[in-house]
Amino acid sequence: MKDWIVSTRTFCQAGAAAVLAAALTVAAAAAEDFKPSWERVGDGILLSVVPPSNIPPINKPEFVSADEADNFLCDTEPVLGVYDGQVARAYSLWLLDRHEVVNDSTPGFGPIAVTW
Amino acid sequence: MVYTRTVEGKELRLASSGKLYKDVLLLVDQDNGALYRQMDGATFRGGDSRARLTPLPALQTTWGEWKRLHPDTLALRKDSRIRDTLYQRYLADERLGVAGTRNPDARLPGKGLVVGIEEAGRALAVSLEALRRSRLHQTRFGGQPLLVVLLPSGDTARVFSRRVGKRTLSFEPLPGEGELRLRDRETGTLWSASSGRALAGPLAGEQLLPAQHKLSYWFAWAAYHPETRVEP
Numbered sequence: 498m499k500d501w502i503v504s505t506r507t508f509c510q511a512g513a514a515a516v517l518a519a520a521l522t523v524a525a526a527a528a529e530d531f532k533p534s535w536e537r538v539g540d541g542i543l544l545s546v547v548p549p550s551n552i553p554p555i556n557k558p559e560f561v562s563a564d565e566a567d568n569f570l571c572d573t574e575p576v577l578g579v580y581d582g583q584v585a586r587a588y589s590l591w592l593l594d595r596h597e598v599v600n601d602s603t604p605g606f607g608p609i610a611v612t613w
Numbered sequence: 614m615v616y617t618r619t620v621e622g623k624e625l626r627l628a629s630s631g632k633l634y635k636d637v638l639l640l641v642d643q644d645n646g647a648l649y650r651q652m653d654g655a656t657f658r659g660g661d662s663r664a665r666l667t668p669l670p671a672l673q674t675t676w677g678e679w680k681r682l683h684p685d686t687l688a689l690r691k692d693s694r695i696r697d698t699l700y701q702r703y704l705a706d707e708r709l710g711v712a713g714t715r716n717p718d719a720r721l722p723g724k725g726l727v728v729g730i731e732e733a734g735r736a737l738a739v740s741l742e743a744l745r746r747s748r749l750h751q752t753r754f755g756g757q758p759l760l761v762v763l764l765p766s767g768d769t770a771r772v773f774s775r776r777v778g779k780r781t782l783s784f785e786p787l788p789g790e791g792e793l794r795l796r797d798r799e800t801g802t803l804w805s806a807s808s809g810r811a812l813a814g815p816l817a818g819e820q821l822l823p824a825q826h827k828l829s830y831w832f833a834w835a836a837y838h839p840e841t842r843v844e845p
Contacts, residue, residue: 535712538658541635541836546711549641552629559690563680566688572677575698578686579615579671585683587676592691594699597629598640599689600618606669610618610627612640612651 554598560586577613581605588613614827616654616666625666635836636710640666652829652837653731668731673828674769681765682808709832716832720843723832728761728770729841730754730826736838738831743845744770748793749786749806751775752844759824760784762806765792769828773809773821 531548566587570576575590581603588599593613602608618625630641630648638651647664648657654666672679679686698704709716709723716723727738732755739750739761750761758775775782782797784804793806802814809821835841 538634542712542714543639544633544636544712545631546633547631549628549631551631554626554628554643555689556626560687561690563684563686563688566676566690569691569693570676570688572675572680574676575673576676576679576688577615577671577673578679578683579669580683581669585679585686587679587686587688589676589689589691589695590673591695591698592689595695597638598627600626606617608618608624609669610616610625610640610666611671612614612616612627612638 552595552597554600555596556600558599558601577611579603579606579609579611614651614654615669615671616649617669618666620664620666633711635833636714637833637837650837652833668825670823670825671827672769672771674764675766678764678766678769709830714832714836716835717839718831718835720835721831723830725831727829727831727834727843728772728826729829729834729838730759730772730824731838732757736834736841738829738834738838738841738843739770740831740843740845741768741770741828747845749784749795750845751783754842757824758782760809760821761826762793762795762809764807770826771807771809772824772826774824775821777816777819777821 534545536543570589576587577590579586582605584603588611590613597613599611601611618627626643627640628643630639632639634650634657639657640649640651649666650657654668656664707724721727721740726741728741730737735755737754744750744761744763745767748763752759758781760773760775761770763770780799782799784795784797787794787796795804795806797804800815802816803812804810805812809823811817811819
């Protein structure tokens with residue numbers, strides 16, 4: 498491991514609460530004229546929680562090497578990992594919290610939706 | 614969960630619908646508004662079963678653990694200001710679902726994690742809590758002999774078929790610290806549990822085939838799969 502990675506890794510512990518609070522404020526403001534609702538469907542309940550436009554999918558995903566990703570991913574950060582027999586890709590769940598869907602394509606699988 | 618997004622030859626552009634059914638997200642086709650269940654890829658209101666999204670193998674784990682399994686992996690670029698989950702409180706507390714759901718099935722605690730396996734409409738849940746103690750679980754499901762192994766982080770598991778060629782293998786854990794090693798009783802081959810690779814012995818170089826599975830909260834798994842088997 499390179500030394501500079503250790504020094505940039507302090508972000509893995511610091512500042513989480515502030516970012517979280519800011520993100521929730523934005524979500525609340527955007528949802529102001531939307532009313533959450535629910536209905537019974539079959540043996541379950543369908544909840545409309547937020548307008549779909551609140552959670553934009555990632556349609557043009559960009560990938561970087563693991564070395565470069567170490568600048569913005571913590572080793573303890575949860576990811577969804579996909580291996581299609583040819584390429585392996587990791588998708589941060591902290592990022593997917595904000596987007597929930599990545600419309601991607603891989604050589605082995607073709608068009609895929611990574612969802613969270 | 615990862616799905617193919619080609620349905621009957623058409624490439625879909627999917628997004629979050631902002632809706633939950635039984636506390637699990639519904640995906641929306643941005644072109645025609647059709648809804649799909651994130652839990653299993655089925656269309657929300659049933660209908661044409663050919664129109665479902667096909668699940669693909671994926672692993673929910675940590676970045677550190679994924680790099681160990683796939684050192685040449687790429688990663689989706691992320692704004693480095695994003696430093697935590699939006700759902701910290703929900704992940705930590707006992708609340709079920711955004712509006713408060715009751716655990717539909719008392720066999721396991723509602724917020725307990727399970728390794729969920731689906732096969733031809735049947736479902737099997739292996740408790741992660743139990744797996745943390747045993748580190749591996751061997752079973753048969755849908756005619757397939759399966760091996761479920763805890764990964765070193767202790768937070769997730771992988772599922773492999775125990776069939777190699779014409780043989781069905783059964784595994785014993787080897788004592789020792791660190792990465793779990795297994796030995797199969799049939800050939801004496803030594804295996805790495807987390808990669809499913811044969812390290813030494815008659816089957817050296819073989820690779821156990823990964824099987825589809827997902828990590829889920831028990832209450833959501835049980836709501837979608839009321840008839841699910843639970844092991845161990």
